[in-house]
Amino acid sequence: MCVGLPAKVTELKDGVAVINAGGAEREVSSEMIADLAPGDYVMVHAGMAIAKITGDDEAQAEDVMDGLEDLLS
Amino acid sequence: MNETITLAHGSGGRQTSELIGDLFKKYFDNDLLTADDAAVLPRPEGRLSMSTDGFIVSPAEFPGGNIGKLSICGTVNDIACMGAAPLYLTCGFVIEEGFETARLERIVESMAKTCKEVGVKIVAGDTKVAGKGQVDGVFITTTGIGVLPDDMHTGGACAQPGDCVIVTGDVGRHGCTILLERNEFKIKADVTSDCAPLSTAVDAAMGVTHDLHVVRDATRGGVGTVLYEIADQAGVGVTLNAKDIPVDETVRGVCDMLGLNPLYLACEGRLVLVAPAEYADGLIAALRETPYAKDAAVIGEITEANPGKVILNTEIGTKTILPLPGGELLPRIC
Amino acid sequence: MSDRKPTAAERAAEIITSYDGPPIRIMEVCGTHTHEIFRLGIRGMLPENIRLISGPGCPVCVTPVGYIDEAVWLALEKGCTLCTFGDLIRVPGTELSLAGARAKGAKVEMVYSPVDAVDYAEAHPDEQVVFLAVGFETTTPAACVAVRKAKEKRLSNFSLLTANKTMDNAYRALNGAADAFLYPGHVSVVTGTDIYQKLRDEVGMSGVVCGFTGPEILTALALIVRGVQKGEPFFANAYPRVVTDEGSPEGRALIAETMECVDTEWRGLGVIPQSGLKLREEFAAFDARLKYGIPPMEGRANPACRCGDVLQGILRPDECPCFGTACIPEHPVGACMVSDEGACSAFYQYNIE
Numbered sequence: 212m213c214v215g216l217p218a219k220v221t222e223l224k225d226g227v228a229v230i231n232a233g234g235a236e237r238e239v240s241s242e243m244i245a246d247l248a249p250g251d252y253v254m255v256h257a258g259m260a261i262a263k264i265t266g267d268d269e270a271q272a273e274d275v276m277d278g279l280e281d282l283l284s
Numbered sequence: 285m286n287e288t289i290t291l292a293h294g295s296g297g298r299q300t301s302e303l304i305g306d307l308f309k310k311y312f313d314n315d316l317l318t319a320d321d322a323a324v325l326p327r328p329e330g331r332l333s334m335s336t337d338g339f340i341v342s343p344a345e346f347p348g349g350n351i352g353k354l355s356i357c358g359t360v361n362d363i364a365c366m367g368a369a370p371l372y373l374t375c376g377f378v379i380e381e382g383f384e385t386a387r388l389e390r391i392v393e394s395m396a397k398t399c400k401e402v403g404v405k406i407v408a409g410d411t412k413v414a415g416k417g418q419v420d421g422v423f424i425t426t427t428g429i430g431v432l433p434d435d436m437h438t439g440g441a442c443a444q445p446g447d448c449v450i451v452t453g454d455v456g457r458h459g460c461t462i463l464l465e466r467n468e469f470k471i472k473a474d475v476t477s478d479c480a481p482l483s484t485a486v487d488a489a490m491g492v493t494h495d496l497h498v499v500r501d502a503t504r505g506g507v508g509t510v511l512y513e514i515a516d517q518a519g520v521g522v523t524l525n526a527k528d529i530p531v532d533e534t535v536r537g538v539c540d541m542l543g544l545n546p547l548y549l550a551c552e553g554r555l556v557l558v559a560p561a562e563y564a565d566g567l568i569a570a571l572r573e574t575p576y577a578k579d580a581a582v583i584g585e586i587t588e589a590n591p592g593k594v595i596l597n598t599e600i601g602t603k604t605i606l607p608l609p610g611g612e613l614l615p616r617i618c
Numbered sequence: 619m620s621d622r623k624p625t626a627a628e629r630a631a632e633i634i635t636s637y638d639g640p641p642i643r644i645m646e647v648c649g650t651h652t653h654e655i656f657r658l659g660i661r662g663m664l665p666e667n668i669r670l671i672s673g674p675g676c677p678v679c680v681t682p683v684g685y686i687d688e689a690v691w692l693a694l695e696k697g698c699t700l701c702t703f704g705d706l707i708r709v710p711g712t713e714l715s716l717a718g719a720r721a722k723g724a725k726v727e728m729v730y731s732p733v734d735a736v737d738y739a740e741a742h743p744d745e746q747v748v749f750l751a752v753g754f755e756t757t758t759p760a761a762c763v764a765v766r767k768a769k770e771k772r773l774s775n776f777s778l779l780t781a782n783k784t785m786d787n788a789y790r791a792l793n794g795a796a797d798a799f800l801y802p803g804h805v806s807v808v809t810g811t812d813i814y815q816k817l818r819d820e821v822g823m824s825g826v827v828c829g830f831t832g833p834e835i836l837t838a839l840a841l842i843v844r845g846v847q848k849g850e851p852f853f854a855n856a857y858p859r860v861v862t863d864e865g866s867p868e869g870r871a872l873i874a875e876t877m878e879c880v881d882t883e884w885r886g887l888g889v890i891p892q893s894g895l896k897l898r899e900e901f902a903a904f905d906a907r908l909k910y911g912i913p914p915m916e917g918r919a920n921p922a923c924r925c926g927d928v929l930q931g932i933l934r935p936d937e938c939p940c941f942g943t944a945c946i947p948e949h950p951v952g953a954c955m956v957s958d959e960g961a962c963s964a965f966y967q968y969n970i971e
Contacts, residue, residue, distance in 0.1 A: 213756035213804035214543045214616055214650055215830065215860075233537030235473040240733060240763050243808075243869045254807065254860050255541075257617050257703070257753070258731020259760040262807040262866065266859040272626035272833035275841065275856050282854040283845045469730040542704075542730065543958070596659075600627060600832035604659030607958075607967035610947060612717075614704035616653075616958050617730060 215254040217264055223249055228260050289383045294413030303411060307389060311396035312406040316372070323407035325372060328431045333368035335359055336427040344391065344421045346465045348458075348477030352391035354552055355424040356398040357481045361501040364483040365555070367438055367490060368430030373399065374408040376425040381416045391422065402481045404428070435494050440517030442497040445588040448564040449522060450557040452485055452577035453478060454530040455507045459549030459613075460538050469615065471541060473534045480553030480576040488570040488577070489557060498558035501551070508547035509609045510556045511594045514586075521590030524606065525597045528583045543616030548609050558586060627833040630840035631663065637843050641667045644842055645795055645931055647785070648802030649676025649959025650830055656968040658832050660839075668843070671796055671931035672961030674788060677752040677781075678705045679929060679953045679960045680884045684917025685752075685781045686711030688907070692748050692779065693724035696910050699742070701735035702750040704728045708956050712918045732764035732778075739768065739776035748906045751778045755808040758782045758895060759869045762876035765897065765904050777906040782895040783882060786813050790821060791890050795931045798842045799825030803834075803857045808873075810865025814853045822851045829857035876901060885919070885953060886926025923952035928961050935965035942966060 218230035220241075228241035230253065240259045241247050253260040275282065285306050292299040309317070316323050339355040349357075355375065363370045375395070379388065399406060457478040464473055482501060489496055498518075502510045507529075511522045531539075531546045539546050553576050559567060564582050571580035587595075594606040624632070646652055652672045655661060661670060674680045690711050692698040700716065707716050707726070720726045725745070729735050732749050739747035751761040761778060768776040785805055792799075801814055806827045817823040824845055828838035838856040845852035855861055873895065882894025897905045906912065919925075922940050927933035935941055935954065945951035947963050954960035 213648065213754065213802065215804050216541050218537075231537075232540060234534030235471055235537030235541055237469075237471045237541065237730075239731070240760065242763055242872065243759055243866050245868055254804065256804060257757050257760045258733050259763065261756060261759070261804065261869065262860050262862075264860055268829060268831040268833050268859070269626065271829075271857070271859045272630070272837045274858075275837040276626040276629050279841065279844055282841060282856070283848060283852045468728060470734060471730070598657070598659050598832070600658055600660075600836070602659030602663050604657060604662065605968045608947075612707070614707055615728065615730065616705055617703040 213256050215256050218253060218255050220247060220249050220251045220253055220260070223247060230255055230260065285385055287385055289379050289381065289385060289388060289413055291381050291413050291415065294411060300411070307392055308409060311392045312409065314405045316405055316407045325407065328371060330431045330433065333363050333366040333430045333432050334428065335362035336425065337362060338423065338425045340420065340423050341462065342420055343465050345387070346461050346477055347475070348461060349479035350391050350394055351422060351424055352395040353398050354479055355426045356395050356402070357479055357552060358503065359426040359428040360402050360404060361482045363428050363430035364486040365438070365499045365501055366432055367436030367486065367494070367496065367499065368432035370402060370404040370428055370430040370483055372407045373404055373426050373428045375406055376410040378412045378414055378419050378423040380419045380421050381413055383422055388422065398481055402483050433494065438496050438499050440498055440500065440514050443514050443518035443520050443558045443586045444497060445520055445586050446561055447497055447558045447586040448561045448582050449524070449584040449586065450559070450564070450567060450580060451507055451530065451583050452555040452571055453553070453579040454532045454535065455502070455551060455554060456535050456539070456546030456549030457532060458552040459506065460535045464538065469542060471538055473538055475532065475534050475538070478551055478553035482553060482555055482576060485555060485571055485574045485577040488574045489567055492566040492570045493559065493563050496557060496559050498556070500556050502554045502556055503552060504550050505609050506548045506550055507554065507556055508545065508594065508606055512608060514558060515592050515594055519591050521587040522584060522594045523587050523597065524584035524594065526599050528581055530579050530581050544613060547606065548613065561585065627836050630836040633840040633843055634668065634836065635663055635665060637665055637668060639667065639847060641669065642798070642843065642846050643669050643671055643796040643931065644798050644800060644839070645671040645673040645792065646800040647673040647675035648800070648805070649679065649957060651800055651802065651828060651835070652676065652961060652964050653959045654830050655835060656964045658835065660835060672964065673792060673795065673931060674884060674887060674929040675802055676957050676959040677754060677757070677783065678709055678957040679925065680783065680887070681709065681752055681781050681953065682883045682885045682917050683710070683712055683919045684915040686715065687915040687917050688912050689716060689750055689779055690714050690719045690724070691912060691915070692906060692910060693719050693726065694722060697746065698748045699725040699727060699745045700748055700750060701727045701729045701738055703752070705957055706750055706752065708950065709953050710950060710956070732761045733767060736764045736768045736773065736776055739773050740771060743775060745775060747776050749778050751780045751782055754783055754785055754805050755873070756804040758877065759808065759872045762872045765876060765901055768904060769901065777904045777909050778897060779906040780896050782877065783884070784879070784893055784895065785809070787890050787893040788884065789817055789823065791887060792930070793821050793823055797824065797846055799823065800838055801825045801827045803827060803829045803861060806857070806861045806865065808866045808869040811855055811861065811863050818851045818853045824852045827855040827857045827861050829860065886929040920951045925952035925954045925962070928954055935962040938962070
């Protein structure tokens with residue numbers, strides 16, 4: 212339902228962030244993330260930065276698999 | 285000459301002569317292009333290949349080319365794909381009233397430049413001017429003739445199981461360039477069209493072997509569409525390795541933003557070659573020596589299994605189908 | 619092969635492919651999951667006793683026919699310019715899709731973001747612009763930002779035709795449709811994970827929040843297999859690099875300050891109480907239904923279409939009598955065949971032996 216694009220924030224001004232994904236740039240709204248800073252990686256959807264990204268998927272997968280039994284609560 | 289093209293330029297009178305003399309003749313001049321009703325050409329040796337194509341593109345000028353360069357490359361590439369050396373072209377213009385003359389000159393100039401590079405002559409032409417709003421800027425139709433060796437027999441139906449599938453560079457760049465130029469999605473990116481004449485690339489491949497089963501230029505619908513055409517015509521399957529398909533990083537970024545697949549974005553300077561696998565290394569080496577195929581790569585193979593389908597070996601080691609191309613490219617967002 | 623340690627994705631794949639217990643039904647409730655699962659060929663690696671069901675997670679697929687009819691009416695009867703995501707263009711209405719309306723002269727502009735539709739309205743003051751606001755918690759904040767911007771700029775030629783939906787009550791309506799759910803990663807970005815703990819504790823629903831890359835989907839599926847084997851309702855977040863427990867308070871506030879909950883119809887599922895959103899009173903001037911007095915639209919779906927049963931996992935797409943004959947992506951009968959994220963379209967396009 213919600214195509215997300217991981218991208219890097221390069222500029223921020225008045226609730227608008229410029230994001231860069233592999234060289235493709237676009238202005239998006241940053242109103243959903245209070246403490247955004249240039250250099251942060253965000254998930255972008257429909258012209259909005261919806262969340263910060265705090266790591267890569269492979270490292271996360273390692274953590275999930277290592278903690279498999281504990282995660283299931 | 286006037287700053288813009290008017291209906292009078294298409295009326296056949298003095299202004300038509302002026303347009304032809306100041307613009308078309310100035311750039312297209314050669315010994316076979318005369319003021320008579322038709323060109324008279326020497327009889328070429330060997331079999332002929334002939335093709336025609338109409339070009340409409342908005343915007344008419346874009347990074348890496350314009351509709352003029354496109355109109356020459358398009359027909360030259362179609363002829364080259366049969367293994368033929370392009371000899372002669374004709375071109376027909378339909379120009380919208382009010383079109384800027386300087387812009388038309390840039391277009392004509394790049395047509396001449398591309399013709400010179402390829403070694404092909406424009407031997408006949410036609411100009412019409414249509415009323416404002418009847419066409420979008422300028423439409424160009426080119427028709428071309430080339431000559432090919434007797435032992436060249438390529439065609440979509442000739443692909444055979446075991447053949448390798450080669451693409452001559454990164455995919456989807458032209459379509460991405462046009463999408464960015466239209467600025468409908470307000471994405472900024474430094475992407476240049478791959479628009480290029482491919483006769484030297486085909487020539488290089490023919491230097492390795494004439495046993496090229498399929499040579500096709502991936503235009504509208506991109507490489508994905510061409511592969512489906514081949515699978516359908518030859519009744520074979522195509523298996524691609526996702527990780528081997530060259531895609532420019534920025535094109536990938538734009539596609540990811542809009543949920544598009546670069547395999548379905550248009551190219552205007554990329555060949556898909558299908559040939560016996562034993563020639564793969566030789567073909568790649570020869571292609572990479574030519575100016576527009578420096579990133580040529582083997583991306584897959586022809587199979588007996590899965591006839592009519594294009595299968596992808598994915599980045600996680602599974603197999604999946606490349607979905608059939610749809611009609612209009614619609615960004616997927618929500 | 620070398621002795622290298624297997625990657626997490628390989629370990630996850632091992633858990634999934636070696637599963638030989640009782641059948642597990644897993645429902646993904648996100649169209650992008652459906653799309654990525656097919657694109658990555660993940661169905662092909664599942665053992666027979668793990669079945670994936672594509673649930674109602676594609677906004678296009680759950681948008682009722684009447685909504686398209688409303689949009690077509692606005693364009694053709696009122697001359698409005700429709701701004702829309704590309705996803706909606708080909709969805710059949712009772713008589714016309716947006717593409718069909720466009721061929722009859724309707725002005726339809728594709729946009730990447732709802733805010734772009736506001737910019738379009740500002741640049742075209744002589745046009746009446748309506749943005750087709752579909753989507754779930756992830757997409758709705760952008761529509762809210764758009765309408766607030768339009769209000770701030772005092773634009774009188776911009777409005778929203780809302781069909782925004784929320785997932786919480788939809789999950790509850792789906793209770794029992796599967797043994798476990800792949801919860802939508804980007805909806806969870808906004809909602810946070812409390813709702814899933816409640817679903818586990820209150821109604822015994824199990825599921826895992828899942829990201830969208832190969833390793834993410836595989837690890838989430840592995841968690842589900844292990845969870846089901848434990849035999850107790852469970853919840854886990856397998857997408858913590860993006861989804862936090864608390865979600866996005868800012869996103870939820872944007873929605874709450876701009877829109878309010880209403881009962882709404884889901885194609886195939888019927889009306890689900892308090893699962894839709896409409897603009898609050900203070901934004902009434904931007905509500906296309908009020909602004910143009912859109913008459914009630916019945917919205918007749920093709921009676922042969924079984925999208926509803928497909929969305930609930932009652933019917934597999936290829937078990938529908940229309941599938942692949944009357945209903946193909948080029949001539950869709952139902953919405954699930956239109957969207958690239960629709961279950962039927964995915965089944966049709968990825969039909970691999």
